[in-house]
Amino acid sequence: MTAPRTIYDKIWDDHVVSQQDDGTALLYIDRHLVHEVTSPQAFEGLRTAHRSVRAPEKTLAVVDHNVPTTPDRHEGIKNEESRIQVEALATNAAEFGVEYFNESDKRQGIVHIVGPEQGFTLPGTTIVCGDSHTSTHGAFGALAHGIGTSEVEHVLATQTLIQKKAKNMLVEVNGELPEGVTAKDIILAIIGEIGTAGGTGHVIEFAGDAIRALSMEGRMTVCNMTIEGGARAGLIAPDEKTFAYIKDTPRAPKGKAWDMAVDYWKSLASDEGAHYDKIVRLDAAALPPIVSWGSSPEDVISVNGEVPNPDDIKDEAKRSSKWRALDYMGLKPGTKITDIAIDRVFIGSCTNGRIEDLRAAAKVVEGKTVNPKVSAMIVPGSGLVKEQAEAEGLDKIFLAAGFEWREPGCSMCLAMNDDRLKPGERCASTSNRNFEGRQGFKGRTHLVSPAMAAAAAIAGHFVDIRDWK
Ligand SMILES: CC(C)[C@H](C(=O)O)[C@@H](O)C(=O)O
Numbered sequence: 001m002t003a004p005r006t007i008y009d010k011i012w013d014d015h016v017v018s019q020q021d022d023g024t025a026l027l028y029i030d031r032h033l034v035h036e037v038t039s040p041q042a043f044e045g046l047r048t049a050h051r052s053v054r055a056p057e058k059t060l061a062v063v064d065h066n067v068p069t070t071p072d073r074h075e076g077i078k079n080e081e082s083r084i085q086v087e088a089l090a091t092n093a094a095e096f097g098v099e100y101f102n103e104s105d106k107r108q109g110i111v112h113i114v115g116p117e118q119g120f121t122l123p124g125t126t127i128v129c130g131d132s133h134t135s136t137h138g139a140f141g142a143l144a145h146g147i148g149t150s151e152v153e154h155v156l157a158t159q160t161l162i163q164k165k166a167k168n169m170l171v172e173v174n175g176e177l178p179e180g181v182t183a184k185d186i187i188l189a190i191i192g193e194i195g196t197a198g199g200t201g202h203v204i205e206f207a208g209d210a211i212r213a214l215s216m217e218g219r220m221t222v223c224n225m226t227i228e229g230g231a232r233a234g235l236i237a238p239d240e241k242t243f244a245y246i247k248d249t250p251r252a253p254k255g256k257a258w259d260m261a262v263d264y265w266k267s268l269a270s271d272e273g274a275h276y277d278k279i280v281r282l283d284a285a286a287l288p289p290i291v292s293w294g295s296s297p298e299d300v301i302s303v304n305g306e307v308p309n310p311d312d313i314k315d316e317a318k319r320s321s322k323w324r325a326l327d328y329m330g331l332k333p334g335t336k337i338t339d340i341a342i343d344r345v346f347i348g349s350c351t352n353g354r355i356e357d358l359r360a361a362a363k364v365v366e367g368k369t370v371n372p373k374v375s376a377m378i379v380p381g382s383g384l385v386k387e388q389a390e391a392e393g394l395d396k397i398f399l400a401a402g403f404e405w406r407e408p409g410c411s412m413c414l415a416m417n418d419d420r421l422k423p424g425e426r427c428a429s430t431s432n433r434n435f436e437g438r439q440g441f442k443g444r445t446h447l448v449s450p451a452m453a454a455a456a457a458i459a460g461h462f463v464d465i466r467d468w469k
Pocket residue numbers: 037038065130131132133146414
């Protein structure tokens with residue numbers, strides 16, 4: 001009998017093309033997502049070497065980071081740098097025969113939202129993209145991780161990737177999430193617990209009944225931020241929810257192929273007794289809504305907590321870095337989180353830009369008005385999310401409350417397009433990174449769930465969503 005294996009072991013074993021004695025392996029790649037930021041040099045490399053894309057049908061390109069999100073973008077992109085990058089992807093996709101969703105295509109959106117919507121993301125596959133949040137796709141039980149531009153070129157040319165196997169880590173979350181506490185709070189709490197280096201060298205499998213209870217979209221939120229915990233990828237074993245989500249998506253297997261695929265997908269769950277190098281457990285029932293206070297995703301605290309005092313940290317380097325974070329954030333130890341006033345609200349990104357996120361936000365703001373001191377925007381993660389939201393009338397709710405309703409893209413998740421914070425502005429954001437300058441030079445980011453961001457927009461400061469009426 002073979003030794004019990006984790007889902008990571010199984011997907012790995014099924015994709016090794018060849019293996020060296022030092023553990024270096026050549027891995028077959030089933031799916032390659034491409035966006036405009038990390039692909040130009042890769043295509044250029046192919047062109048110079050007179051190589052073609054080996055498997056165009058396993059490659060999908062979409063623009064997301066640079067595209068403006070204002071309605072006038074269909075008249076052309078004004079920012080020259082953005083326009084050049086977007087045009088380069090269009091040209092490269094056409095020249096190399098890769099399917100491409102441009103900014104006027106309703107299937108366009110953030111690459112990690114588009115993959116699952118199209119059924120491009122499937123359980124048991126290896127998925128790469130020149131983007132760190134490729135970990136999102138692990139929610140489907142796919143081995144999905146970000147790669148660098150030279151690797152993008154390698155995958156385009158050969159459909160393989162050189163990798164060394166990571167260790168197995170298990171994060172088990174049990175218990176029932178309290179009302180108002182979400183997948184976003186689970187992953188922020190995990191990163192708070194393990195730190196941004198806690199997953200280094202590992203692939204994290206998320207398990208436990210709290211993970212099972214999450215929708216596919218919630219699972220994507222959790223896997224999305226695995227990378228902020230330092231892990232190479234996040235994985236969740238596929239189940240009936242996974243199959244139901246994928247079924248009938250444009251690229252999902254059909255007919256007999258579907259039945260065969262489901263049989264295989266069911267075999268992927270980790271075996272009883274499989275070995276994990278590291279195990280972390282978390283009680284979902286004890287989780288509050290969480291707010292980040294610093295400049296790292298590990299700087300998190302309960303919404304009814306206070307800004308911590310770095311002097312309580314023993315390690316000197318850490319202490320001074322947390323003081324620096326507070327200085328950057330313009331915060332003082334002991335300040336109640338609910339006393340922190342905000343200037344901007346951003347609801348969107350590949351972490352929380354899906355339909356359920358928008359529904360959660362709409363439920364909070366319905367019939368209310370955005371605080372006059374706050375400027376708030378909703379950026380659907382894809383054209384299909386936008387279309388669905390409009391069919392449900394969510395856009396009307398947001399517009400009536402005073403939110404801006406934008407076109408899909410990465411938007412203010414990172415300051416690569418026109419959506420950005422001004423120096424000193426403080427933002428409640430549903431995105432995944434709060435590094436210095438992430439949302440704009442000297443901008444201050446607080447990471448929260450969509451409902452928490454929506455409530456902050458109305459109140460003008462953070463509020464405990466559990467008390468919201
Ligand atoms: C621009 C891109 C390479 C980057 C990433 O790798 O994640 C971006 O998506 C981000 O979220 O910081």
